[in-house]
Amino acid sequence: MNFHVITLFPEVCRAYTDASILGRAQKTDKGKGAKVRGKKISVNYYDPRDYANNKNNKVDDKPYGGGPGMVMRAEPVLKAWDKAVGRKKDQKKVKTLMMSPRGKKFDQKMAKDLAKKYDHVVLISGRYEGIDSRVNKALKVQEVSVGDYVLTGGELPALTIIDSVARQVPGVLGAFESLEDDRSDAGPASSEFYTRPAEIIYKKKKLKVPSVFLSGNHAEIVKYRAEKK
Ligand code: SAH
Secondary structure: OEEEEEOOOHHHHHHHHOOHHHHHHOOOEOOHHHOOEOOOOEEEEEOHHHHOOOOOOOOEEOOOOOOOOOEEOHHHHHHHHHHHHHOOOOHHHEEEEEEEEEEEEOOHHHHHHHHHHOOEEEEEOOEOOOEOOHHHHHOOEEEEEOOOOOOOEOHHHHHHHHHHHHOOOOOOOOOOOOOHHHOOOOOOOOOOOOOOOOEEEEOOEEEEOOHHHHOOOHHHHHHHHHHHO
């Protein structure tokens, strides 16, 4: 799976996608057994400023018809999209998502569908008041919202989507992590987890791990978790 993020703040996003599980998934895995396994995902960034083609690399301008705030210019975003996926032969494998508080609400099903159906997911992050609407018209975009609140930019929504789609890509989660659906004993609603030590003291209170977890009785643990769902 290849992600392409169009954003004015690539470095902010890269810090996140290069860390931990997503970071590992972008590397050629030469893990134990010397079996070279390929990269599972790539995350590519495109800064509209690099495609602004004017003196000050200006990416925003005043809205036609007045109103507060600035609007991101269409051309730098369209050029960034061209650079990202414009030349891909199989455009059916390309999906373009426009981050928007008015878009379709993102959920786990969308994450799974994206991972299954596409090779390239382009995520366009707006800033200021948003992006010139001609981008939506020129490209076949789907507007996506991560929730009923308004953020200052589309970067966190884009990262949210990348994170949840990437963990549906086979091989991204390692042996020690696992997809909720693959587990027999702990679905996504399994809400209780503990690790050592079995007892901690916080503000003079003893906080113990429920004894069932220390029992080693797997069936009892499964039952306990099921009841807590
Ligand atoms: N005034 C604009 C909001 C701009 S928010 C309006 O009413 O639509 C600036 C940018 O942040 C948006 O272009 C979008 O890309 C992103 N954004 C903000 N909230 C979001 C949300 N809940 N989901 C997805 N993207 C969001």
